[in-house]
Amino acid sequence: MQTEPNILLSFLPLIFIFLIFYFLLIRPQIQERKKHQAMISSLKKNDKVVTIGGIYGVVVNVKEKTVILRVSDNVKIEVDKNCISHKVE
Secondary structure, three states, X not given: OOOOOOHHHHHHHHHHHHHHHHHXXXXXXXXXXXXXXXXXXXXXXXXXXXXXXXXXXXXXXXXXXXXXXXXXXXXXXXXXXXXXXXXXX
């Protein structure tokens, strides 16, 4: 009479691979997204920022979903908040 292998032991390699993916790929991405959302929610007037497209500007006004940036004298653009890459110190 043959015994069947334990189901948990057969799924153990898949569980191990998922844990590796979680700690190396998924978790850092979630933390980075939270940090980016915190930066976006803390935007205020006169912050220097860079957009995803590489445009440097100064925040003139913060709206609900958009930000108005001054990129040059008398030149203002309105961009989505999610398009802000990072603040410039």
